[in-house]
Amino acid sequence: MSGGIFSPMDSFFNIDSANCHPLVCHLCHEQYEHPCLLDCYHTFCASCLRGRAVDSRLSCPLCGHQSIVKGSNGLPPEDRLLNSWWTTLQTMRKQSNDVDSMYYCNTCNQPLCGTCREDTHKAKMFSRHEIVSLAKRTKEIHKKCSLHEELYIMFSTEKKSMLCINCFRDMQVESRAHCIDIETAYMQGCEKLDQAVMAVKELQTSAREAIILLKAMIGEVRTNVDEEESAISTLFNNMQVNMLTCVCLISSCIPSQHEEKERAFKEQLSHLSALLPTLQVHLVTCSAFLSSANKFEFLDLGYQLMERLKKIVKLPHRLKPSQSSKINTDYRSEFARCLEPLLILNHRRSVSLTGNTSASSLVGPCHSPSTSDMSLSASVVRKPTSHRYISTKVLLAEGTETSFTEHCRNYENTYRTLQTEIQKLKDQVQEIHRDLDQKSLQIDVQIASEYSSGGDDEDYVRRAQLHDLLQLKQENSYLTTITKQIGPYIRSIAKVKEQCANPPAVYKHSLVTDTYWNILMSM
Incomplete structure (x- = not known):
């Protein structure tokens, strides 16, 4: 058992290799016996x-941490969660195989088969004995306080422990x-x-995407x-006379860059491939723990599981x-330098499309430019990468806090918010348009x-109103004609009345004389 990993490292490059059995050791490929937990959260026998x-x-042995x-004893601490899960599975398997012991007498503290329960414990003296099913008995282990033998009734959020009535009084x-x-609780x-499981799932998704990206980048390399x-060969065929030495130097530089980049990517790929089994084991453990653990088992081991998941996510x-997958030999600058005597370029140099390294760079050892060392011209000429979303998630999941990481996080949050609002x-616009149509x-x-009705x-x-208006108009016309016809008569009558109101003087004197004569005759 002193050797390394028994399976080849290339098997870890496959994402499906993470879907291994959570109770099988990665070294001996057998079921765990006394599982021990390392600081990197890999578990071995x-x-x-x-x-x-x-x-x-x-x-x-997996990641080298x-x-x-x-x-x-020279061993890491025991994995309580995995051991508890394994013990539960063994108990359930034993119960399924043991058909005789189906009940348990809590008063006698002994298991009972169906015959003993019907024959022995049917007597009157056993009427007050507490008999439960054996499966229920195994689930009640965590219900009582190990110190006071009382049922747990409270949970301390400060100490993350369950309390019986006596523990609560002593606090x-x-x-x-x-x-x-x-x-x-x-x-x-x-x-x-x-929440912890969602964080681990997000890390798992990011790790899978990073593995896919790295495998794609190896292919791109x-x-x-x-x-x-x-x-290089095309340009060499056109100017092979004066460029044979330059081509040999450039060609010798490519394999070293290839080996360096592929070695770096494989090392990082090996690290991420070793991370996936841990994530898968803990996710399966969480799922099985949630489905099999009762409240007391959950409160006894759940916070330890949550703490472990948080630490896994926070690990670097x-x-x-x-580094980038680009192979940079700066061959254009070298070709320009070789062609300079023939083309009489003197001190003019052609601009390299892949970088801004000097022509003397091929004389020394070739270096692989990292992502941060790429030149401005290369970033301008190169098209935007199709892995922007994956690269951003990988950058955020890496855990390194920089100003650019904060910018990317704010950008992603703002982008998602705007996308949701849009x-x-x-x-809403579609709903309003539909409402307006209706x-x-x-x-x-x-x-x-x-x-149609009115x-x-x-x-x-x-x-009827139009008829009334026409009738009124006709009557108005009649009145206008009559007024014009009686106008002269009215004017003549007015003159007669005016003359009657102002009679002549002779007429007035005769009128007075007649009035005086009438008065005398009456006397």
Whole structure:
């Protein structure tokens, strides 16, 4: 067991290799026996790790991470979660195989078969004995306090431990404020575990995408090698007389870059491939733990599981490619330098399309430009990468906090927010457009019905009103004609009345005489 990994490292490049059985050791490929947990959260059998520690340090056989080993046995601590899950599975398997012991007497503290329960414990003296099913008995292990043998009733959010009534009484008054009931603690724990699982799933997705990206970049490296050699050969065939030495130097530079880049990508790919089994094991463990654990088992081991998941997510994972897949030989500058005597270019140099390294760079050792060392001209000429989204997620999942990382995080959040708001606006506009169409149809139908129902009556009233107006107009015309005809008569009558109101003087004297004579005759 002192050797390395027994399976070839190339098998870890396959994403499907992460979907291994969570209870099978990666070294011996057998079911775990006394599983031990390393600091990188890889789990191995104790027998597989025994004798590997050097100076209280143990290198992980999968990822090579150094773990500090304490104790005289030279082994890391036991994996309680995996061991608990394994014990539960063994108990369930034993119960399924043991058909005789189906019940358990809590009073007698012994298992019972169906015959003993019906024959022995049917007597009156056993009437007060508490008999439960054996499966229920295994689930009730975590219900009682190991110190006071009382049922757990509370949970301390401060100490992450369950409390019986005696434990609750023994607590300080200040600590009692952090106690909640079991049901509430179980619900809160489930929510927190769901959040931790979502974080691990996101890391798993990012790791898978990073592996796909790295595998694609390895293919791109090989493709770029072919393209670079083809370009060099084409230019060499055109000017082979004066450029043979230059081509030999350039061609000798390509394999070294190829080996360097492929070695770097494979190392990073190996690290990420070793990370996937850990993520898969913990996700399967969480799923099985949630489906098989009761409230008390959950509260006993759940927070330890959540703490482990958080630490796994916070570990430094190299998700971002350490360098670019571009093969840079700066062959154009070298060709320009070789052609300079023939073309009488003197001190003029052609601009390289792949970088701005000097012509003397091929004399020394060839270096592989990293992503941060790419020239401005290369970034301008090169088209935007199709892996922008994946690269951003890889950069964010790497865990390195820089100003650019913060910018990318803010950009992604803002982009998602704007995308969501635009989608909501689209939905609202479509809804309003649909409502307007429906409202327009309803109004059209209403207007048509109103016009069809009241059109005849309105037409009759309109015709009657028009007839009345014509009649009034005709009467007005008659009155105007009569007024014109009686006008001269009215003027003559007015003159007669005016003369009667002002008679002549002779007429007045005769009138006075007649009046005086009438008075005398009456006397």
